[in-house]
Amino acid sequence: MAGAALRLQSLFEQLLGAPLPVRIRAWDGSEAGPPGAPTLVVRHRRALRRLLFKPGELGLARAWVAGDLDVEGDLFAALDVMAGLVWERGEDARGLAEALRDPEFRAAVRGLVRLAGPPLPPAPPPEEVRRPRGHLHTKRTDRRAISHHYDVGNDFYELVLGPSMVYSCAYWQTPESAGGTLEDAQRDKLELVSRKLGLSPGQRLLDVGCGWGSMAIHAAREHGVSVVGVTLSQEQAAYARKRVADEGLTDRVEIRVQDYRDVADGPYDAISSIGMAEHVGAARYLEYAGDLFRLLKPGGRLLNHQIARRPERDESAYSVDEFIDAYVFPDGELAPVGTTVTQLERAGFEVRDVESIREHYALTLRRWVANLEAGWDAATRLVSPGRARVWRLYMAASALAFEHNRIGVNQVLAVRTPDSGDSGLPLRARVWSAPGRG
Structure with missing residues (x-):
């Protein structure tokens, strides 16, 4: 159909009630929208059917993962300008029902239906997790969820994460050091954790969710501790054990x-x-929290490094992110940092320090996206085009979420303080400086 892009622009603006901040290129080659803006490429009418049968974030994600939608130009810029129209509108069944009472909105939906073609709901891309709800976080369901995310091939993770093989927020020394290497920033993060824990030769460290063994190896090699690392991923464990052997640390590091x-x-x-x-x-x-408390000696320290979401006005109404749950972290849940601190204290811990490193995760994610984009052809061979697209979208959107303070990440240092009350921490654990001075 000639001029499909102009028709799409008009229909989307009717639905959104705002000018479309991106340019559109439709399946017929036509284009419409502001010149110089990031271009949303609608490769197939099927993308419209995905949006009609699953309005909001999940429909968009399905179209993206399947390759029906793409972005030409800066992905970060495109997601940033679209966020206010899609992800921040809080679309739900009640909001959709209210919108459908508007005659213009209903007319726009009918126009999309005609443009989309035969109204058959396309099958979700194969990367989507399909499972019954309920009975979450049993040992069996957690093992399955971890396998979905981590057992996709160590070669793929090497491409994205780089030589450090650390899949968590790096620690960049100052904003000016953003031009430094990811490997240096990850090493600095591991050292920061080690120092907060006060590691010294002869101690025993439990690394919960040890990944590919980076923290365990750093702690044993640099601080002389004995380490037990636990993971539910078979592929991670095999990789970590080989790294431990290559480092000559099998006498000090056990991976389970x-x-x-x-x-x-x-x-x-x-x-x-x-x-x-x-x-x-x-x-x-x-x-x-209670399990970790019981596993520590009196005076022992826990460093809990965890992503946090912003609290809702009505916590009972909070729902899990549909795209993340279906494609990235099945059964994953984020909590406000205050909730995390409260639960640790309820388990018996004394929380001694909470450090937000939100901006650091945005920098880290942008480096991971750059690694993925630089190795795109290899990535699609190692996993699949759909899985690689999942990762590109999830990491880019997450970087923006951290930058805009929609989510955060915190290191919580907690102590199993003995009855004597001696926490073992110095009076001034951290040194602060004036803004702009490091």
Whole structure:
């Protein structure tokens, strides 16, 4: 159909009630929209059917993952200008029902239906997780969710994460150091965790959700501790064990495929949990905190590094992000940092320090996106075009979410303080400087 792009622009602006901030290129080659803006490429009418049958974020994500939608130009800029029209509008069934009472909105929907063609709902892309709801965060469902996200091939993670093989927020020393290497920033993060935990030779460290072994290796090699690292991913464990052997640390580092709930060989002097607690779930979080508390010696420290969401006015109405749940982290849940601190304290911990490193994660994600884009052809061979598109969208959107303070990440240092009350921490654990001075 000639002029499909102009028709789409008009219909979308009717639906959104605002000018479309991106340019559109339709399947017929036509273009419409502001010159110089990022271009939304609608490769197939099927993209419209996905949006009609699943309005909002999940429909857009399905069209993106399937390759029915694409962005030409700066992906970050495109997502940034579209966020206010899609992700921040809070679309739900009640809002859609209210919108459908508007005659102009209904007319725009009918126009999209005609433009989309036969009204058959397309099958979701194969990367989408399809499973019954309920009974979340059992050992079986957690193992399956972890496998979906992490057992996609270590070569793919090497391409995205780089040589450090650390899949959590790096630590950039100052804003000016954003031009430094990702590997240096990840090493600095591991060292920051080690120093907060007060690691010293002869201690035992439990690394919960040890990933590919980077924290375990750093702690053993640089601080002389003995480490047990646990993960639910078979591929991560195999990779980590080889790295440990290559470093000559098999006498000090043990990597297990084990649920944290099954660890029974405490007490430990310290526990690191870096980017793992997002998988625990709200219903299990107090149990998680209690398990780690019992595994520590009196005076032992926990460093809990965890992504946090902003609190809702009505927490009972909070829902899990549909795209993330379906394509990225099945059963993952984010909590406000205040909730995390409260649950740790309920389990018996004394929380001694909370450090927000939100801006650091945005910098880290932009480096991961750059790695993926630079190795795009290899990435699509290692996984699939759909899975690679999932990762590109998820990491770019997440970087923007951190930059705009929609989500954060915090390091919470907690102590199993003994009855004597001596936490073992210095009076001034951190040194602050004036704004703009480092």
